[in-house]
Amino acid sequence: MAGNRMDPWVDSYAQRAQGLTTSAIRALFSVAARPEVVSLAGGMPYVSALDSDQFADIAARVVREQGAVALQYGSGQGDQTLREQILEISGLVGVRSHPDDVVVTAGSQMGLDLVTKIFCDPGDTVIVESPSYVGALGVFRSYQCNVVHAAMDEQGLDPQSLREGLSENPRVKFIYTIPSFHNPAGLTQSYERRKEILAIAQEFNVPILEDDPYGLLGFEGEPPKAIRSLDDQSVIYLGSFSKIIASGLRVGWVIAPHGVREKLVLAAEAATLCPSNFSQLVVSRYLAEQPWQQQIKVFQELYRERRDALLQSMQALMPLGVTWTVPLGGFYSWLTLPQQLNATNMLPRAIGSMVAYVPGTGFFADGQGAQNLRLSYCYPDPARIEEGVRRLSGVIEAELELVDTFGVNGDSGPSTGSAHTHIPKSDLV
Numbered sequence: 001m002a003g004n005r006m007d008p009w010v011d012s013y014a015q016r017a018q019g020l021t022t023s024a025i026r027a028l029f030s031v032a033a034r035p036e037v038v039s040l041a042g043g044m045p046y047v048s049a050l051d052s053d054q055f056a057d058i059a060a061r062v063v064r065e066q067g068a069v070a071l072q073y074g075s076g077q078g079d080q081t082l083r084e085q086i087l088e089i090s091g092l093v094g095v096r097s098h099p100d101d102v103v104v105t106a107g108s109q110m111g112l113d114l115v116t117k118i119f120c121d122p123g124d125t126v127i128v129e130s131p132s133y134v135g136a137l138g139v140f141r142s143y144q145c146n147v148v149h150a151a152m153d154e155q156g157l158d159p160q161s162l163r164e165g166l167s168e169n170p171r172v173k174f175i176y177t178i179p180s181f182h183n184p185a186g187l188t189q190s191y192e193r194r195k196e197i198l199a200i201a202q203e204f205n206v207p208i209l210e211d212d213p214y215g216l217l218g219f220e221g222e223p224p225k226a227i228r229s230l231d232d233q234s235v236i237y238l239g240s241f242s243k244i245i246a247s248g249l250r251v252g253w254v255i256a257p258h259g260v261r262e263k264l265v266l267a268a269e270a271a272t273l274c275p276s277n278f279s280q281l282v283v284s285r286y287l288a289e290q291p292w293q294q295q296i297k298v299f300q301e302l303y304r305e306r307r308d309a310l311l312q313s314m315q316a317l318m319p320l321g322v323t324w325t326v327p328l329g330g331f332y333s334w335l336t337l338p339q340q341l342n343a344t345n346m347l348p349r350a351i352g353s354m355v356a357y358v359p360g361t362g363f364f365a366d367g368q369g370a371q372n373l374r375l376s377y378c379y380p381d382p383a384r385i386e387e388g389v390r391r392l393s394g395v396i397e398a399e400l401e402l403v404d405t406f407g408v409n410g411d412s413g414p415s416t417g418s419a420h421t422h423i424p425k426s427d428l429v
């Protein structure tokens with residue numbers, strides 16, 4: 001056995017585990033978790049807005065009245081009643097399906113993992129937006145996929161760039177997109193854009209993996225119609241209760257064409273035997289007994305107020321040359337720094353100034369994003385958000401002065417942000 005003193009098994013791991021690397025950023029984020037730091041980094045839903053007594057009551061009744069089911073193994077595909085309720089919710093974004101085509105998962109993260117597992121051999125290509133969800137990139141990397149980025153414009157995934165990605169790469173297995181209130185870009189595809197993207201996918205005969213955890217968290221008007229509402233054969237749809245009820249329940253779902261659904265159930269059974277019956281029954285009761293649409297409105301209002309706080313304070317405080325996206329829902333805004341700045345190199349100074357963000361490179365598989373960072377407004381209250389922006393603006397100003405004086409951005413050497421920038425767990429969301 002070779003190995004080293006830290007890990008005797010270092011030479012034994014599968015190749016797919018080589019993508020699971022760590023970085024200096026992890027240590028920084030453990031500092032960022034301190035209460036004196038304003039964290040605009042993690043995308044953690046504000047679960048304190050839920051009535052915890054209500055959940056305690058539901059959980060107690062689930063155990064008392066349905067204990068024999070709740071505490072037992074269950075169906076690999078998920079509870080039948082919950083799958084029907086899921087279709088009621090998905091109907092709000094125009095998705096109509098049969099409960100047989102719904103698979104309940106431990107969050108949509110598991111859906112991402114299962115879909116990749118059944119479609120991708122090492123070296124197969126997936127096309128993703130630029131930037132894309134860090135947790136999805138981690139999954140694609142762990143299955144040794146070739147990740148190809150397609151550009152975004154203010155309407156989301158750019159059709160021309162998508163077409164190029166599809167033309168130039170053999171064995172594209174699917175197009176991964178987050179059409180509504182994108183993580184991390186904060187952008188939303190228009191209805192026209194969704195139709196265009198779908199038409200291109202159909203032309204190339206490549207399925208779309210549509211990830212929609214934020215679709216019901218829009219700040220104005222009706223929720224955007226899912227791409228899956230336009231075609232139920234070419235689109236695999238991922239949904240989640242994490243943002244509309246509670247992420248700790250770990251309940252999400254996949255709605256897929258029949259053949260894909262069959263494979264997914266087998267893969268899900270191999271991974272976990274079945275989703276948690278207890279969590280499913282809690283969700284199911286909550287949906288049956290509580291005014292959940294009202295609770296979603298509460299979340300929408302809360303996040304809108306926080307979005308406004310972020311945008312207003314950035315407008316007032318950010319130095320010239322910093323730009324950002326204006327999210328119409330969800331949790332995130334995507335910032336672009338003046339060209340000479342590097343968001344990864346700047347992070348230690350930001351944390352020293354008691355504010356945290358996620359540097360842009362983590363959202364790319366190819367080292368792009370040094371000039372970008374993601375801010376999330378879902379967790380801190382508006383006053384903390386303003387304070388966080390004040391601190392961050394001060395850090396950016398100081399960086400700009402450094403560049404003015406010395407002509408280079410602070411730290412020397414290559415950016416620690418690379419294809420393998422590791423983002424710690426709580427910031428993966």
Ligand code: PMP
Pocket residue numbers: 043106107108109110133135178183211213239240241242247251252428429
């Ligand atoms: N997709 C996207 C775009 C996300 O932002 C997240 C986490 N916030 C997930 C999937 C995974 O969420 P969950 O597993 O909690 O449903």
